[in-house]
Amino acid sequence: MAARRMTFRHIEAFRAVMVTGSMTEASRRLHTSQPQVSRLIAQLEAITGLPLFDRSGSRVIPSLDGTRFHAEVERAFVGLTSLEAAATRIRAFGAEQLRVAAMPRLAGGLLARAVVRFRVAHPDVIVAIHSGDDETVDHWIATGFCDAALTMLYGDVPEGRLDHVETRACVAVLPQDHPLADRAALGPEDFRGVPFVATSLGSALRDRTEAVFDAAGIPLTITAEAGLGASICTLVSAGLGVSVMNPLAAHEEAKVSPIAIRPFAPALPVHFALLFPPDHARGRLMRAFGACARAVLLEELAVLPDAVPRRPAS
Known part of the structure; x- marks a missing residue:
């Protein structure tokens, strides 16, 4: 008998349980029964050979293996989400879209303000904001899932796909x-x-x-x-x-x-910069967004107490 293989339905159930913390809530979200979700999770644990959850009454708590597996699942779903977004743009007769990213601190403030400023000049462009830790943001940019990112780098500034804005000290x-x-x-x-x-x-x-x-x-x-x-x-x-x-x-x-x-x-320098995908052709919209993001970042840095010398982009 052939070994059971992992399917999209297994992963869909796993993600729902991770988000809700409950088999019952996951079943409601997936419009299926609680026993069916439990079976899918049990099958996924058998397929992976990992104890993905610790059961405690009606609640399920992700195990360490489950948390690590979830991180890999989310990375895989980046590619799937990108395909879904592409299909949406095609259905919308080529409506232009930018996907931009930053760590949570920058995404909720600076990046959002840059998007607002950009949309004033380009109201027909759809802009999606994604936030994650520095490793995730770098992965999104390296794979082309996102078109640009606001980032903070410590140490030497790499060459290539990074536009340095300004350096401050921690x-x-x-x-x-x-x-x-x-x-x-x-x-x-x-x-x-x-x-x-x-x-x-x-x-x-x-x-x-x-x-x-x-x-x-x-x-x-x-x-x-x-x-x-x-x-x-x-x-x-x-x-x-x-x-x-x-x-x-x-x-x-x-x-x-x-x-x-x-x-x-x-001095422990931190470099504020814009990051772009490798070999990414920066068209008119990307250049316009980069200019907005740079201006907003410089405005924010300008009001900080000038406790240490700053080094602007060369």
């Missing part, structure tokens, strides 16, 4: 009542033995930060980790430690979180 963030808040500027020596909230392990900022502290001979006393700037600032404001992060996110979060911001040296 800043130190700490609770407003922290003893170090009395100092005008901070460096690695000031953080010796001080609890530190780090970015996620493996991120570019984490690698760069550790390199700066290693060079100074100061071990980081990491007490918490977070992937998003908003989460880092929440942990810092709650007194869990200090941190180092990009100035745009820091000053945005300072509007809602009680944190102090100070210059940090040696």
Whole structure:
């Protein structure tokens, strides 16, 4: 008897359960029965050989394997979504569309404002905004799923498909009542033995930060980790430690979180830039959107306190 093979129906059920956290809710979303969804999930676990969920009464909780498998599923669906979007554009007699991306902090603010400005001049163009972590955004651009992205890069600026806008230096963030808040500027020596909230392990900022502290001979006393700037600032404001992060996110979060911001040296540069797919021909619309995004980004950076020298695009 031939082994059962994975089908689209299996993946559709899996995604629905991941989103809803319930076999019953997933069945409603898929307009099928709860037993049918349960069978599909059981079959998928047998096919993959992975325990995708931990059952707890009527709720199902993704296992570690399930979470990792879901990340791969979502990557695969990027291609499928791209095909669906292409079909939609064809049905609309070639209506033009741009797909743009950024990490959540940029997508919800800067990128959205760039889209608004772009649409004033190009009201007939459909613009879709996608947000994800830096690795996901880079994947979307590398595969051509998205036409452009606003990005922040730490370290050297790569050549080729990236248009550099401006470079700033990362800043130190700490609770407003922290003893170090009395100092005008901070460096690695000031953080010796001080609890530190780090970015996620493996991120570019984490690698760069550790390199700066290693060079100074100061071990980081990491007490918490977070992937998003908003989460880092929440942990810092709650007194869990200090941190180092990009100035745009820091000053945005300072509007809602009680944190102090100070210059940090040696400089840990962050490059704000526009990213495009490789070998992508930038037509009139893409150039127009790039100009809007660049202008909005420069306006936002211009109002930040000029704590450190800036380096504009050459």
